[in-house]
Amino acid sequence: MILQRARFFKSARMISTLVGRPGQVYKPVRVIYKHPNKKPEFNIYLASGKDNTAFVLKPVPRSIFEHSQELKQEFGNVRQIRHHVDEDERKHILVYDYATSNVLEMINDCLPLPLQTRKTILKEVGLALKDMHARNWIHLDVKPDNVFIDWVVNMETKFCLEKVQLGDLDCALKLIGTNLLNQKIGNVMWQSPEGQLGRGMGKHSEVFSFGLLCLFVLTGVESFHPDFESLPIEPERVILHKLLSNFGPLPDALVKHVDDEKGGELLKDLWKMIEEDEERAEGYEPFEQWTETDYPISMWMRRG
Known part of the structure; x- marks a missing residue:
């Protein structure tokens, strides 16, 4: 249902009350996410609806608004994908149900989750990607803070997971045939090697990102989170x-797949440097040498 604007403050820095579906009014409460490029007109708000139900108001550019409509039409019946529940077509504002948390917050800030809960989260994200890939869509920004979850603690003080959804589809893209994407998109911490280079990105790249997500959800360790402010080179x-x-x-197939002289040389140079490094720094050990001390998968298994 399209929203009608009730009123707006003179300042472009704050949206005002929106009237939506019959009987539904959204009153902005506070900013919960400031636009990274300091564009306050695209700040995201927590809002209060009927019976004090929490919602999220997300102003977006016209292109993203139209993109969201297409995605909802395509995947509206997929419960593992998060879509807006209301909208303001004239002001390009999307209204979402408020999610209790996201996976990044849950893993970093809350008590250890049971293994079965972690498995369920990953299964739901996997099903979302399966549906998208089956229709030749790729999300392009798979990361823990784009996995939204609803949960409660029941009368027995037991953690109960109610809903898991893959959201923030702003970057999602429908591939044409077997064509691949040659562009850097998404969060560098969760991208595949070809994604870091912006060469030959496709469904396979997203499977790699999903694998990184699995490692994080199971171990609670952000393995690929450098101190961006102190980096002397590109992240x-x-x-x-x-x-x-x-x-x-380094697989020869990856160099061939990237199909870029500069990117291929970078891969080869990095691998040569790794081979010549007799004492690798902490965190740079081969996967088969990872231990429970640094990546405590077994601890979660015992608690599951």
């Missing part, structure tokens, strides 16, 4: 170096 190079260190050796 893509740092993370690419770590990916090759952890999951090498």
Whole structure:
């Protein structure tokens, strides 16, 4: 249902009350996410609806608004994908149900989750990607803070997971035939090697990102989170170096797949540097040498 604007403050920095579906009014409460490029007109708001139900108001550019309509039409029946529940067509504002948390917050800030809960989260995200890939869509920004969850603690103080949804589809893209994407998109911490280079991205790249998500959800360790402010070089190079260190050796097929002289040379140079490094720094060990001390998968299994 299209929203009608009730009123707006003179300042473009705050949206005002919106009247939506019959009987539904959304009153902005506070900003919960400031636009990273300091564009206040695209700040995201927590809002109060009927019976004080919480919602999220997300102003977006016209292109993203139209993109969201297409995605909802395509995947509206997929419960594992998060869509808006109301909208303001004239002001390009999307209204979402408020999610209790996201996976990044849950893993970092809450008590350890049971293994079965972690498995359920990953299964639901996997099903969302399966549906998207089956229709030749790719999400392009798979990461923990784009996995939204609703949960409660029941009368027995037991954690109960109610809903898991993959959201923030702003970057999602429908591939044409077998064509691949040659562009850097998404969060560098969760991208595949070809994603770091912006060469040959496709469904396979997203499976790699999903694998990184699995490692994080199961261990609680953000393996590929450098101190961005102190980096002397591009973060893509740092993370690419770590990916090759952890999951090498460098496959010839990857160099061929990237199909870019500069990118291929970078991959080869990084791998040569790794091979010549007799004492790898902490966190750069090969995957088969990871231990429970640093990546405590077994601890969650015992608690599951």
